Amino acid sequence: MYGETEPATAGASERTAFRQAEKKYKLYKPPSTKGRGRKKLTGGGVGDLSEVVDFHALLAGGVELPDGILRCDCPGFDLPVFRFLDRPGFYFIPGALSTEQQCFWIRESLKTFPQPPNRTNLTALYGPIFDLLTAAQNQKVLLEVQNSDGRESNEQSNSGEKTCTMNFKFVENSKIEKGETRRSTTATTLVRKLRWSTLGLQFDWSKRNYDVSLPHNSIPDALATLAKKMAIPAMPSGVEFSPEAAIVNYYGPSDMLGGHVDDMEADWTKPIVSISLGCKCIFLLGGKTRDEVPRAMFLRSGDIVLMAGEARERFHGVPRIFTESDQQEISGLVSQLSGDDDRFILDYIHSSRININIRQVY
Ligand SMILES: O=C(O)CCC(=O)C(=O)O
Incomplete structure (x- = not known):
């Protein structure tokens, strides 16, 4: 979330394992196929992504699950879910949304969610x-x-x-x-300058808390229904997730979201349901301090992650989004957003990522 708290000194922050990983992935450049004469890209790009977990590849099968990653069956939930053994409370649901659903939520994110009384940057x-x-x-x-x-x-x-x-x-x-x-x-x-909008209870970035006195609508029914369904793997059996607020993050080509912990909600046992739309990105899931080396993973359009319980105390962030045409992985969206009405949205999503994260505040 924007407005992260930095450690006491910037120097200390620069030296942490989390910061090092952020830097590594932010600076990543894919090998160039036509980079002749452009000094940096000749010689195969900058950095490597070999340590980034690709849950879609694991889902496709044919590869053994790496140590420390398990695929679980969650009662009452019919989609595949992955977890890290050493990061309880974190759930990854690859391809949770169909292309049609992704297009619907992209349209909503640009058309409906920034409408007053919702506030934006x-x-x-x-x-x-x-x-x-x-x-x-x-x-x-x-x-x-x-x-x-x-x-x-x-x-x-x-x-x-x-x-x-x-x-x-x-x-x-x-x-x-x-x-x-x-x-x-x-x-x-x-x-293009839109960076966030807030739905439901409005978040006050300057005070880093929810300002219940601000006018607001409740979370749209369809979003609440989706969040309740997707939250099931992280909820105690028989308890329903109750969405009260959502933050929509809009990322342009060189935007990143620095490492932070989401600690403004009263009950951390309830998950944050986080939906990815548009261009692929790298997501970092660290430890309870920035000194722990984070796990890196790809998030693609339609993926959903849940962070509940202990995972709520972990630093996380988005150091890199992929807007290069061969790396965005939005071909499904491109074929679906083909109507005249969608022309602007299609152009937007070619170089953007949207994240909708839904929260139970109390
Ligand atoms: O964009 C994302 O996937 C993460 C967003 C996030 O961590 C936040 O808004 O607190």
């Missing part, structure tokens, strides 16, 4: 933005406008208080005149 800059995806699909521009009383947005009110009205509205690109001095940004740029 853009809310603090522009105020609530409605229908961002539609505006981007129609090549609109978000333009600063005057309030009805003639004040520019963000001006001081008579009482001296900052009103923080932040009035912006979408307009046709053609309506922006040459020399326009008001702030404006294309909706496409804003979608």
Whole structure:
């Protein structure tokens, strides 16, 4: 999660096993097939991925399960689940979502989840933005406008208080005149700048806790139903997961998520249900300190991981997403997102990853 707490000194952080692994995978470059003349890529790329666990390859069979990894049958759950012997509470469900389901959740993540009252990283800059995806699909521009009383947005009110009205509205690109001095940004740029949105109980990043006083909708029914079903392997028998909040992370080509522990929820016995969509990435699952060497694994579109109990205390993060055309592994999505309405989304997902993680807060 964004807003991680760093160890006391940056130097100490740089030396930890977790940081070393983050660096190694962030800097990874695949061997080049056409890299002549581009110094770095000749000679077979930078770094190697031989230690990254590939659960899809294990699922396909034909290879022995590596030491310390087991495939388990979970009562009441009909999908294959993998676990690490030395990391109890962590569950990997490869290919949990069909391509159709993945497309549905990608559309929802871009169209519905950023809708107010849900907040996003853009809310603090522009105020609530409605229908961002539609505006981007129609090549609109978000333009600063005057309030009805003639004040520019963000001006001081008579009482001296900052009103923080932040009035912006979408307009046709053609309506922006040459020399326009008001702030404006294309909706496409804003979608690309989307980094997170919060559903259900709203998370306050500055205080690193949930602010129950903020207006919010409950978790969409379909997402809650999915999370309840997928949480089964990590739940005590007969107890149902109760989704109350979700954080949606949007990753662009060079984005990463630094090592952190998710410790803001009251009950750590309940899992975080974490859904991957779009480009493949490397996920690191470390120990209770950054000094423990993390396990690295690929996460692909449609994979789900659960972190419950002891696994909730482990550092984890995403050092690398793969946007290179031969490494994204999104061919299923590409063939499914073929309608006119999906053109923008298809372009977006070629260089992006989305993660939806669903939590029971209390
Ligand atoms: O993107 C991911 O798979 C992990 C997200 C995560 O760890 C978080 O939001 O706390």
